[in-house]
């Protein structure tokens with residue numbers, strides 16, 4: 202039997218899916234055990250736009266929601282984007298009409314995943330989203346299926362290619378964040394509004410989905426503690442290198458005694474480790490699962506080809522009849538995650554202070570840290586400019602976040618300290 206596909210959104214990803222399905226239909230049908238995998242209807246905003254594929258034999262819907270009600274569509278592929286509006290209405294209508302859904306939309310699932318997964322379960326149809334996390338890397342399937350027999354203790358990953366590109370360029374060229382971001386926007390690597398990427402929100406969306414698959418939590422963006430890369434300076438990147446580290450924006454989810462901790466923040470990662478070696482727009486996820494791990498998944502996290510291939514893999518899965526709960530367990534079994542607060546987290550930290558180079562400043566900084574029980578592992582001061590601002594950089598031993606934060610507040614209150622001190626957790630484990 203032919204599996205009949207309706208695609209909403211024919212942009213970067215949707216256009217790529219059209220091309221793959223047009224070029225490889227016979228091969229994919231054979232892999233799916235079907236007579237054909239056929240696109241029967243599509244929708245986008247501009248009917249006149251050239252999509253690089255002949256659409257004359259494919260029905261066009263001006264309103265994408267109409268795809269959800271067509272009797273000749275078995276699978277609705279949502280590639281419009283956005284957590285509300287068209288995408289949400291299309292997916293929920295399709296599921297309630299008993300259609301399978303494939304989407305690449307992490308924002309939609311991070312905010313409405315449980316409700317949509319429940320609708321899919323009720324209708325006994327598939328809701329698949331491999332392309333939503335790390336584009337071409339099959340991490341969703343790995344967590345939902347391949348690693349099912351392991352108890353996962355933690356996962357951490359570089360989940361946003363734009364941030365990794367910016368940090369890699371800052372390191373390679375010594376340029377400031379804003380300069381590299383501007384260039385990334387001109388080259389089309391960063392959105393005109395980069396807030397969701399550089400502020401860590403996009404990483405948080407993906408992390409909430411990965412945590413759900415790995416730990417059986419409800420995807421819940423409010424349970425993720427998020428900070429972005431906007432305040433990372435070239436000086437921090439250079440100092441990190443001197444200490445043998447690289448700065449990466451990580452999404453981290455792990456079992457703790459307080460629950461499943463989910464956080465997104467810039468972190469010091471030891472140089473010459475697999476995660477540190479992930480450069481430019483590449484993504485990677487490291488999964489720790491008992492004696493079998495760690496597993497490292499690495500590849501292209503975005504772009505037409507990789508993302509389209511993940512969408513097509515989901516379509517083929519659906520064509521094979523793979524219907525299972527979207528997040529690996531029935532929604533009723535998923536647990537609401539508590540937000541594990543950063544205050545109690547124990548970590549070593551990288552600290553940088555801009556201080557006036559006068560006698561006694563270093564002693565005062567060290568004393569404030571000692572007062573909070575924070576001990577220093579190593580320290581360096583670059584250059585000497587009596588009467589001017591210099592950087593003091595320290596790596597601490599493990600200490601509670603709240604203690605380090607209190608010490609920094611006291612240090613920042615001094616008139617000999619300029620700028621807010623920089624504090625970056627070390628991800629050494």
Ligand SMILES: NC(=O)c1ccc[n+]([C@@H]2O[C@H](COP(=O)([O-])OP(=O)(O)OC[C@H]3O[C@@H](n4cnc5c(N)ncnc54)[C@H](OP(=O)(O)O)[C@@H]3O)[C@@H](O)[C@H]2O)c1
Pocket residue numbers: 209210211212213214215244245246247248250263265280281282283287305306307308332333336502503504505508
């Ligand atoms: N790009 C990537 O590398 C990547 C990677 C992973 C996941 N994703 C996810 O994939 C999804 C699609 O991303 P994309 O990069 O392909 O976006 P895109 O290039 O902006 O394409 C969006 C498509 O949706 C259509 N569209 C927008 N609003 C519409 C509406 N109201 N009615 C009908 N069609 C509408 C647009 O039509 P027109 O073409 O006529 O304007 C366009 O074809 C998003 O959820 C994104 O987060 C993207």
